[in-house]
Amino acid sequence: AQKVTQAQTEISVVEKEDVTLDCVYETRDTTYYLFWYKQPPSGELVFLIRRNSFDEQNEISGRYSWNFQKSTSSFNFTITASQVVDSAVYFCALSGGNSGYSTLTFGKGTMLLVSP
Amino acid sequence: DVKVTQSSRYLVKRTGEKVFLECVQDMDHENMFWYRQDPGLGLRLIYFSYDVKMKEKGDIPEGYSVSREKKERFSLILESASTNQTSMYLCASSLTGLYSNQPQHFGDGTRLSIL
Numbered sequence: 001a002q003k004v005t006q007a008q009t010e011i012s013v014v015e016k017e018d019v020t021l022d023c024v025y026e027t028r029d030t031t032y033y034l035f036w037y038k039q040p041p042s043g044e045l046v047f048l049i050r051r052n053s054f055d056e057q058n059e060i061s062g063r064y065s066w067n068f069q070k071s072t073s074s075f076n077f078t079i080t081a082s083q084v085v086d087s088a089v090y091f092c093a094l095s096g097g098n099s100g101y102s103t104l105t106f107g108k109g110t111m112l113l114v115s116p
Numbered sequence: 117d118v119k120v121t122q123s124s125r126y127l128v129k130r131t132g133e134k135v136f137l138e139c140v141q142d143m144d145h146e147n148m149f150w151y152r153q154d155p156g157l158g159l160r161l162i163y164f165s166y167d168v169k170m171k172e173k174g175d176i177p178e179g180y181s182v183s184r185e186k187k188e189r190f191s192l193i194l195e196s197a198s199t200n201q202t203s204m205y206l207c208a209s210s211l212t213g214l215y216s217n218q219p220q221h222f223g224d225g226t227r228l229s230i231l
Contacts, residue, residue, distance in 0.1 A: 035219060045206065045222040091158065102147050102166075102210050103174070104220060108158035 002027045004094050006107035013082050013114055021077040021110045023092030029053075034068065034075045035093040035104065045091065051075065082114045119143070120223035122207050128229045135194040137226050139207030146212035148190035149220060150174075150182065153204040165190055166212065197230045204228075 003026040013019050025034065036048040049059065051068050059066045063080045079086055089111045093104040123138035141148065149164040151174075161174030163182040171182050179201060183191040190209075194201055204227050208220040 037222075043204070043225040045208075047219040047221065050219050102212070102218060102220070103149070103161060103164060104159075106159040108156065 002029075002094050002105040004092050004105055004107035006090075006092055006110050008110045009108075010111045010113070013112070015083060015114055015116050016081050017114075018078060018080050019082050019112065019114075021079075021090050021092075021112065023075045023077065023107060025073050025075065025092070025094045027094060033095040035095065036066065036075075036077050037091045037093065039089040039091065039109070041088070048077075079112075082112075084114050084116055087112060087114045120207055120209055120221055122205075122223040122226050124226050125224060126227050126229075128231060129194075129197050130231055131197060131199060133194075133197050135197045135228070135230075137192040137194075137205055137207075137228070139190045139192070139209075139223060140188050141190075141209040141221070142188065143209065143211075143221075144187065145209035145221075146187070147210045147220075148184065149208040149210075150180075150190065150192045151206045151208065152176070153206055153225070159206065162192065199230050202228060202230045 005024045032053045034051045037045045038048055039045050049066055056068050065078045067076045089109045091109045092107045095104050120141045129135050147166050150162045151159045153159050160176050162176055162180050163174050165171045165184040168184055168187050181193045204225050206225045207223045210220045211218040
């Protein structure tokens with residue numbers, strides 16, 4: 001069975017601090033995909049990034065960066081110079097490639113609170 | 117941009133009622149999903165559909181059914197609502213792509229209260 005663990009339930013930082021959200025996953029699939037979603041207070045989940053299991057290159061998009069390490073089964077998300085608008089719940093998710101269906105297993109989420 | 121629209125943002129129903137939650141997507145996506153989100157439990161998959169009239173059980177299908185008569189519409193049905201079904205319900209859709217796992221796009225959610 002697949003599993004995603006986000007050990008940090010809640011993180012509070014002050015604006016301009018860097019923050020890293022941890023994600024550890026378990027799967028028996030040889031091909032799989034990892035995702036990060038953001039859920040602001042309005043409620044809608046917003047897709048941030050998808051990464052497949054064969055691509056371990058780190059990715060940077062503006063203030064966001066992702067570190068995928070297959071050896072430790074981790075897919076961590078870093079926000080540099082955090083802003084109040086980054087306050088949200090962040091979900092890491094795993095999709096199995098071998099099953100043929102595009103279902104996602106979500107972690108329980110990390111609530112990030114950025115204060116001015 | 118993909119648009120996934122859920123019919124109600126807030127809904128209040130009574131125990132024992134039959135409840136319909138509607139979801140429509142405008143991007144011709146093959147896959148559609150229903151989740152519920154509860155504090156401390158994250159998102160849990162109730163049902164999904166990969167084609168018209170096709171449905172598959174997710175992790176927590178008990179007490180729910182679904183209907184997909186048209187490609188763009190996926191309905192979640194609570195046959196006899198109970199208080200433990202009070203939750204936030206999220207609908208999502210994605211392109212098909214066997215083994216390619218396209219991102220899911222979500223609606224705004226329906227906060228359902230069963231009294």
